[in-house]
Amino acid sequence: MDTDLSSQDRKDLDKFIKFFALKTVQVIVQARLGEKICTRSSSSPTGSDWFNLAIKDIPEVTHEAKKALAGQLPAVGRSMCVEISLKTSEGDSMELEIWCLEMNEKCDKEIKVSYTVYNRLSLLLKSLLAITRVTPAYRLSRKQGHEYVILYRIYFGEVQLSGLGEGFQTVRVGTVGTPVGTITLSCAYRINLAFMSTRQFERTPPIMGIIIDHFVDRPYPSSSPMHPCNYRTTAEDNAAVYPSVEDSQEVCTTSFSTSPPSQLSSSRLSYQPAALGVGSADMGYPVVFAGGLNAAHPHQLIVPGKEGGVPLVPSQSPHATQADQERMAMCTPLDGAHYSAATPSSSEDTETVSNSSEAKSGSPHDILETIFVRKVGAFVNKPINQVTMANLDIPFAMFAPKNIELEDNDPMVNPPDSPETESPLLGSLHSEGSSGNSTGNTHDDFVMVDFKPAFSKDDILPMDLGTFYREFQNPPQLSSLSIDIGAQSMAEDLDSLPEKLAVHEKNVKEFDAFVETLQ
């Protein structure tokens, strides 16, 4: 077989397939970042834009892809798969899509490698660009950030579609025949997304009440996805220097000749579409996998590099669900290695704090009156001095960040070596809790000493929200609605009617003209 293909062609073909695989992964992952992608056209070839398409290379993604490929190329039975999954703030995860780059045995000997195959791979990448915006996961990925994030994982070997649930659909992006086999790119995607998302979101309604509108920037803008730090899950990776991607410096084939006569026949060949599915030969390859996203162990999310499941957008926002503060604290991927070290010791604290704040949130009415009691141990209560808090004008003051300073001073709660990252997180969790609770209206039926509208404070302006509200709560009645205008009686009204009619009749023409313009 190889005798038909010159060694130069064979080398070229391998190079094309390898870079095609890398670019495929880039396109797929970039399409799930949640941002719009924009690259510029350049009329002069730079020699480093593979397939004549401007597709940026995110180094981490290239690194992951190369790790997964481990120097091999997609071949029969060995497919490259990119798995896209969704992970909620509660730690549930679900596979959304599997993109498969497969190779089957159907060879096309006649085709010209350096020309036709290259151009068709380019066309296939364009198709991939279009199709990645069309599957259901795209819209989900554009809205990620608050309640969930989208993750990717690359593996090489046999395609595993079992995680997609029942009734998943497949869409074929395209095929390209080569002298060594036919490359097929396809996507299998989950259908029953709607059910999952409504179920999830019913359980944990967004407490902040922010609706992510199509026209509005997300309130938690993730910094540019091209910033490598966003992809790090621990501090270790920040320090890691990726092996220089030396092959991307290879000049890609951008030079063509006007076609030789043999070109004509090959460009007109049409291929039998290869059957979609797992590689035909089941060689029983173990899944060569460079990392695993294991929903059962949310801790693993934090440990990076060794495990896959690199989150695409850091969930910077502290998730406001109080029921799962503990889990959430684990799942924030931004915090570094310190975090995983601190996990065991802080778990107890977060638990205790969450318990107490849960108790608080249950009865907003009682907040101003009860003493904030925090459990620092199984049988130990430590009442916090309430006096200083109540003096503040802020409602729900015990949930204010000031709380944390007290916590910090308490050696029982904070072991001396506790990391910085923990406090701000807890602080923000608390403030989230308070703001969440503010939706519980303070106007309810218990005695209020003073009217304090939520989120407002009598600080700088003499006229604050509360004053404004009080002043304008009882506006005077409109004059036209009040009866005593000029003590005009009914009889006088009736008398003035004919005059009014006469005036209107004079202006009939104007009215008619006006009506005409409306039509």
Add this chain to the structure above:
Amino acid sequence: MGISRWQGQARGSWQSHPGPARPCPEPALSAAQGGGLPWRAGSAAESQPGSVLAGRAPPCLPPGHGAMNCRSEVLEVSVEGRQIEEAMLAVLHTILLHRSTGKFHYKKEGTYSIGTVGTQDVDCDFIDFTYVRVSSEELDRALRKAVGEFKDALRNSGGDGMGQISLEFYQKKKSRWPFSDECIPWEVWTIRVNVVSLANEQERQICREKVGEKLCEKVINIVEVMNRHEYLPKMPTQSEVDNVFDTGLKDVQPYLYKISYQITDSLGTSVTTTMRRLIKDTLAL
């Protein structure tokens, strides 16, 4: 070594015109031909001052004058009035994404290099949909102009708001004087549009989502057709490049294309623009 291999062959084929080995065209069957005002892609009038052209008339004879083998694809969408433009742009841009390359730069000995095509995502405002287009403002402007006129024609037609817009890829074939060049289409995409009017906001919201889903299906259909790798014009030599590609844009190079439209009135017959165009063409000769 690799390059010299190509050069030898290139020299041989330089002189040959896309001639005998090309598939013999058959008459075009699609209803997409004719009608409406055609927009030229950076029309030949600008890029080739030497060719025989009349000012107003199309630069080449309309199809039907020769035998042509042209594949034709038809897509249908139902949209609300304010969604027309975005839906059309989404489909046209998706097609042109696949039918554009980077700019060719010919070097000596018949080799050429290709520029880079950038892409960008475009969110629709009135449809829950995002499409990818090539990063070329000129191309986007040209399409928007065409779609804008189509939309106005649809709105002004009264009737029940049905029409179709056609994107035709063609090749030019030089003919001897006094005949003007022939335009031979090799692929025609027709998008049939049905405009619906909705009563309230709730229906509009449903329409947003439904049309978004429909457009997703259309994109999948388009990609499927593109993947068949059927006839594409041979890559041209430098002298022939303007017969195959539109070289008038500065950052990308789509295949030569033209956009035309037809509005069907309530009887389902096309408007008299077809007749007008045929008369113009005959006079241009």
